Amino acid sequence: xxxxxxxxxxxxxxxxxxxxxxxxxxxxxxxxxxxxxxxxxxxxxxxxxxxxxxxxxxxxxxxxxxxxxxxxxxxxxxxxxxxxxxxxxxxxxxxxxxxxxxxxxxxxxxxxxxxxxxxxxxxxxxxxxxxxxxxxxxxxxxxxxxxxxxxxxxxxxxxxxxxxxxxxxxxxxxxxxxxxxxxxxxxxxxxxxxxxxxxxxxxxxxxxxxxxxxxxxxxxxxxxxxxxxxxxxxxxxxxxxxxxxxxxxxxxxxxxxxxxxxxxxxxxxxxxxxxxx
Numbered sequence: 001x002x003x004x005x006x007x008x009x010x011x012x013x014x015x016x017x018x019x020x021x022x023x024x025x026x027x028x029x030x031x032x033x034x035x036x037x038x039x040x041x042x043x044x045x046x047x048x049x050x051x052x053x054x055x056x057x058x059x060x061x062x063x064x065x066x067x068x069x070x071x072x073x074x075x076x077x078x079x080x081x082x083x084x085x086x087x088x089x090x091x092x093x094x095x096x097x098x099x100x101x102x103x104x105x106x107x108x109x110x111x112x113x114x115x116x117x118x119x120x121x122x123x124x125x126x127x128x129x130x131x132x133x134x135x136x137x138x139x140x141x142x143x144x145x146x147x148x149x150x151x152x153x154x155x156x157x158x159x160x161x162x163x164x165x166x167x168x169x170x171x172x173x174x175x176x177x178x179x180x181x182x183x184x185x186x187x188x189x190x191x192x193x194x195x196x197x198x199x200x201x202x203x204x205x206x207x208x209x210x211x212x213x214x215x216x217x218x219x220x221x222x223x224x225x226x227x228x229x230x231x232x233x234x235x236x237x238x239x240x241x242x243x244x245x246x247x248x249x250x251x252x253x254x255x256x257x258x259x260x261x262x263x264x265x266x267x268x269x270x271x272x273x274x275x276x277x
Contacts, residue, residue: 007269014265020258028075035068040223048241058243060233066243069225070251076226077255080141080219081206087145089199092152097183099153100160111157114150122147126209130218140219144206155198159191193270197263204259211252227252 008014027034036056043063050058057066099110117125129143163169164187172182211228213219220226227248234244 004269011265011269013261014269017258017262017265020254021262024074024255024258025078027071028078031071031075035065035071037065037068039064039068039072039225041065048237048244050241050243057247058241060230060241060244061237066230066247069230070227070248073225073227073230073248074251074255076137076220076224077207077210077252080137080144080210081203084141084144084206084210085148085199085202087141088148088152088202089195091145092149093156093188093195095149095153096156097160097188100157101164101179101183101187107157110153114153117147117150122205123209123212126213127216127218130213135213135218135221137220137224140210140213143213144209147209148202148206151202152195152198155194156191159194160187163187163190197267197270200259200266201263204256204263207252207256207259 036054041064043059045063046053046055046059047063048059048061049055052058055065055067057070060066060069095110095114099107120128126143126147129146130139133139133143169182169186172186177186210219211226211231214226214228215232217232219228222229230248231245231252234241234248238245
C-alpha cells in the first residue's frame, strides 16, 4: 500500500498545483522584496504604457507599476481568502459537530438556520453584510467568513453522522469519556479529510467573492491593491491599455484554478478507495 506522500508525488495535478500555490504564496509573503517598485509611486510620463522602460507588465492610468500591484494584490486576496475560510471552518466545524453528534432539536435548529443562509446567493449575502458593516478589508473577511459557514457546517455534519456510531466512538462512550473529549479527540481527527478538501476549494471561492466585492467598490479600499479593484479601475481603459485588465485577470484565474484543482487532487488522495493505488 502506498503512503500519502508517495501517492502525492505520483499525482501530477497535486504536485503542479501545489508548486504553483507555493510560488503564489511566497510571492505574497515576500511582496515588499519582490515588488520592483512602490505600489503608490506614480509616473505621469509612462501612464498606461505596455511592457518596457523598467515596467515589466506596464503601468496603469496613474503610471503605477502593474507587476508590483499584482504581487501586492496576491497578498490581499490570499489574506482575505485564508482568513475568511479560517473563520468559516472554525464556526462551521463547531456547529457541524454539535448538529451531527447530538441530533434532535439541536440538529433541527442549526440546520434550519443554515438552510436560511443557503437560500441567499453567496454574493448577495456578502453584499448585504458588507453594506451593513461598511467596506474594508477586515469587514470583507468577516462577511465572506459568515457566508461560507453553512458549507462547512453541512460538510462536518455529514462526516460526523458517518462515524459517530462506529466502534471506537461507542467504546469511548462505554468507558464514560466526556462528550467534549469524544467530539474533539475521537470524532474530529477522523473527519479532517473532507474538511481539508472543503477548505482548499473554499479559498478559491473566497478569493472570487473578494474580487467581486472589490470590483463593486465594497471590498478592499484604495490605495491598497486588489485584483478585483484593479479590474474595476481598468475597464474604462480596456482599449487604450488592455494589459491593465488582462494581467490581474490572469493572476486571479491562475490562483483560483490552482486552488480548485489542488482541492480535487487532495480529495482523491484522501479518499480511502484510492489508498491502495
